[in-house]
Structure formats: C-alpha cells, structure tokens
Amino acid sequence: MTDTPPPPQPTDSFAPRPLHLVGAGLLVLVIAGFVWHWTPAEEQDDKRECTAADLADAHTALGKFSHEESEMQGAQLWPLLERAIHDYHHCDEPPISGEFSTTTCELLGHHWTEAGEVSRAARKHAFVNRFLAMHIDGTCDEALLLAIAQQAEKKCPRYGKAFCQTVEAAAKAALAAAGKTEK
Numbered sequence: 001m002t003d004t005p006p007p008p009q010p011t012d013s014f015a016p017r018p019l020h021l022v023g024a025g026l027l028v029l030v031i032a033g034f035v036w037h038w039t040p041a042e043e044q045d046d047k048r049e050c051t052a053a054d055l056a057d058a059h060t061a062l063g064k065f066s067h068e069e070s071e072m073q074g075a076q077l078w079p080l081l082e083r084a085i086h087d088y089h090h091c092d093e094p095p096i097s098g099e100f101s102t103t104t105c106e107l108l109g110h111h112w113t114e115a116g117e118v119s120r121a122a123r124k125h126a127f128v129n130r131f132l133a134m135h136i137d138g139t140c141d142e143a144l145l146l147a148i149a150q151q152a153e154k155k156c157p158r159y160g161k162a163f164c165q166t167v168e169a170a171a172k173a174a175l176a177a178a179g180k181t182e183k
Contacts, residue, residue, distance in 0.1 A: 050091035058088035062099040065106065077107055078117035085131050097135070104135040108167065109144035112151040119160030129166055136170035138178050145171045145180075 050058075061084040065077060081103060092100060108115065122129035136148065152168035 048090040050088075050093070050096075054088060054091050055096065058084065058091045058096045059099065061088065062096070062103050065103040075114040075117055077111060078114060078121065081107060082118070082121045082125075082128060085128055089127075089131060092131075098139055100131075101135040101137050101139045104132050105140035105144045105148065108132075108136070108151075109141075109147045112147070112155060115151070115155075115163075116157035116160060119157045119163040122163045122166075123159070129163060133166045133170040136167060137174050140174060142175070142178065142180055145175050145178075149175065 061080070064080060084103075085100075088096065107118075118128075118132065122132065136145070140148075149168050149171035152164040152171065156164035
C-alpha cells in the first residue's frame with residue numbers, strides 16, 4: 001500500500017482560492033447590484049424630504065382628479081395617478097395623504113371600467129399596489145367603498161386577480177373599520 005502525501009498547505013495568506021468560489025462571489029455581487037439598480041427609487045431607502053414646492057406640486061397634480069371638474073376619461077387618469085404616486089409618495093402626510101385617498105377611491109369607484117390600466121401598473125410595480133391599497137381607507141365615501149368592493153369582486157380585469165383581491169380586501173377593511181358592512 002502506497003502512502004499518499006498530504007496536500008500542500010498554503011503558507012501565504014494570499015494563497016489562491018478555488019476559482020469556482022471566486023466566481024460565485026462575483027456572481028452574487030453582480031446580481032445584488034442589478035437588483036438594487038433596477039429597484040424603483042420608492043422601494044429603495046427613499047428618504048427625500050417633502051419640500052413646500054413638492055407639496056404645492058402634489059396638490060396641483062392631485063387636483064386634476066376632481067370627479068366634478070375632470071374632463072378626462074379614466075384611461076387617461078390612471079397614468080397620471082401612477083406618475084403622482086411615483087413623484088410625490090414622499091409627501092404622503094396630511095393633507096396630501098387625504099388627497100391621495102380621495103383620488104384613489106374616486107377613480108376606483110367611478111372609473112372601474114378602466115381599472116385594467118392600474119392593474120397593469122400594480123403588477124409592474126408592487127409599490128403602486130401597496131400604495132393604492134393603503135389609500136382605500138375610512139376617509140373614502142362609504143358608497144364608493146361599497147362600489148369598489150363589489151366591482152373588485154365581480155368585474156376584475158383580465159390578469160388582475162391579485163390586484164382585485166388587494167383592492168377588495170382594503171375596501172372591506174375600510175368598511176369594517178367604519179362599522180359598515182358590504183350590502
């Protein structure tokens with residue numbers, strides 16, 4: 001029987017590493033960089049301060065959605081709301097948070113037939129989905145909350161099941177918090 005000598009032991013702290021470990025480490029760093037780079041700013045640690053100019057701009061942007069004054073169709077309004085969410089989410093404190101809630105509920109309640117637009121945005125950006133659900137709340141009109149819950153349950157756009165479930169749950173939770181039930 002032949003004795004095999006033990007493998008040589010590195011004497012230098014800079015000994016070469018097995019190539020597959022180096023490659024795996026680099027791959028992890030590259031993937032982490034891509035994930036961080038392609039994550040929308042609002043999902044990164046976005047700590048922008050809401051300036052007075054931002055507040056004024058958010059108020060102007062959200063003022064375009066007044067149900068009585070708007071001449072636009074719902075399909076034109078959804079991209080504007082998505083843009084307002086991306087641009088002014090960092091100003092989501094009173095009074096802007098109330099305007100986001102009113103706008104969200106009015107669009108979902110009065111323009112449900114175009115909800116496929118926002119459903120696509122919500123699928124593309126999870127942040128939009130969470131933001132909309134957060135603004136379906138007790139500040140919304142009870143009749144709108146009822147309409148939203150019923151439409152989300154019965155008239156869900158194609159490929160919008162997750163969005164509809166989120167919207168329906170938020171509307172029902174807002175009704176329950178207000179002591180109301182779906183009729």
